[in-house]
Amino acid sequence: MKFIVAIIKPHKLDDVREALASVGIEGMTASEVKGYGRQKGQTEIYRGAEYQVNFVPKVKIEVAVDDGVADAVVEAIRTAANTEKIGDGKIFVLDLENAVRVRTGETGAEAL
C-alpha cells in the first residue's frame, strides 16, 4: 500500500477530488494548510505598506491506496492540480505499513 500526500492550490481541490473519483478512489482527507516552496510566499499591500506573507494557504490531500493504482492516482492528481504556474504544489508517495478500519477491525488493503 502507498500513502499519498499532495499539497495543492486551494481552488484545485474539487478538480482533484473528481479526478480521484474517476480512477476509483472513494475516500480521502483534505485539510487547509500553509506553506511555501519555490513560490516563496506572496506580497500583500495594506495602506501602502507591503507585507511579506511567507506562508501561503494551500490544501493538503491525504489518500491511502493499493500499490497497483498508486501511479494512476499520482498522475490523476498531477493532471488535475496543474495550472502550469509556480506554486502548483507537490506530491509525496510513502510506503504504508498497515491500515485498520475502525468499525470492523479489517486490516491492510481490505480496510481501504
Next chain:
Amino acid sequence: MEGADTAWILTSTALVLFMTLPGLALFYAGLVRSKNVLSVLMNCFAIAATVSILWFVVAYSIAFGDGNAWWGGLGKSFLSGVGLDTVSGTIPESLFFMFQMTFAIITPALIVGAYPERIHFSFVIGFSLIWVLIVYAPVVHWVWGGGFLAEMGLIDFAGGVVVHVTAGVSALVLAMMLGPRRGFPNEVQPPHNPGMTMIGASMLWVGWFGFNAGSALAADGSATMAMTVTHLSAASGAIAWSVMELIRYRKASLVGAVTGMVAGLATITPASGSVGPVGGMLLGLAGGVVCYAMTQFIKQRLKIDDSLDVFAVHGIGGALGSLLVAFFVATALGGHGLADGMTMGSQLGVQAFGIVLVAVWSGVLTFIIVKVLKMFMKFRVDEETEVQGLDLAMHGERGYHGM
C-alpha cells in the same frame, strides 16, 4: 424648546455612539492580528463605559460649565442644576450633555489605533480618563464652550480641531513613546480581517451624519447641508485613495478605499457647517490624497508605528480641513460666507493658530501624562505576552477557536 430639534439630536446622539460601538471598534479590530482582536474591541468598549461616567462626574462641567475663557469650572459636576426643563439652546440640556458625551467617547477611542497589540490594558483606561479630563475637556471649552478660541472666531463645526487634531497628535506622541510592535516595519503580519474593517468603516460613514449634521444642534438647513457635504467628502475621499493605489499598484484595495473614506470624513468635519457641496467634494479629494501620502511618510519614512494611522488619517485630515475651510467658507467658493470683519487671510491665521496651539497642547500633555502614569502602572506588555497576543494575556479569551 423645539420638538423637531430635540428629535434630530436624540437621533444624532444614537448615531455618534454607534460610531464607536461597534463602528470604530470593528474598523480597528479588523486591522490587527487575530490574537489581538478582542483587546482592541475591549479597549473601545471599556473607554465608552468609563468615559461616560467621567463625563457625568466632572468632564462635562469642565467643557461646558459657565467658568471663564479657559475652562468651565466644576459647577455642573454630576449634572448639578440640570433638570427636566433645563435647556441648552433649543434642546434640553440633558440631551446636549448626552450628545457631547458621545464625542468625548469616540475621541480617546480614536487613539486606540496608535497603540494596539502591545499596550497594557489598565494603561489604556488610566490614560484615556486623564486625557479626556485635562486634554480634551478644556479644548472643548475653548472651541465650543464659549472659550477663547471661539472668541477669536475659530471655525470648527464638528471637531476637526477638537476631536481629530487632539486625538491624532496624542496618538503620534503615544506611539513614539510606546515603541513599535515586534517586527515593525518589515515583519508585522497583515490585518487579519479587512471585511470586518469595511463593516466598521461603513458604520462610521452612517454615524458621521449624526456627528456632523447633529452638530448643527437643530433640524434645519444647516444640518441638511452638513449631511450633504459630509457624504460627498466621504465618497470623494474613498475615490481619491483608490485612484492613488491604482496608479501605484494597479490594484484598488478594500482597506484603502475605506481608509480614504474616513480621511474624507475627518477632513470635512470642521468645515461641514461652512462649505458648499463643491467645497465638500474637493475637501474629500484633498483629504484622500494628503492622508494617503502621510501614511507612507509616517510609517515608511519616519518608521513610527502609529499602528492604524491615527495621526496620518485623523490628525492630518482634521488639520487639513480646518485650514482649507478658511478658503471654502467664502461665498465666492460656494461657502456660507466669512464672519463679519474676517478675510480669507485673517481666517486662515485664526485656523492655523488654533491648530498649532491645540496640537502643542495635546502633544505636550500626552507626553507628561504618559511619563507620570508609567511610574504607577505597566505601560507596555512583556515580549512573551506580545507574542502570545493580548486577548489571552489581558482578557483570558480568544477571538477565534480552532478545534
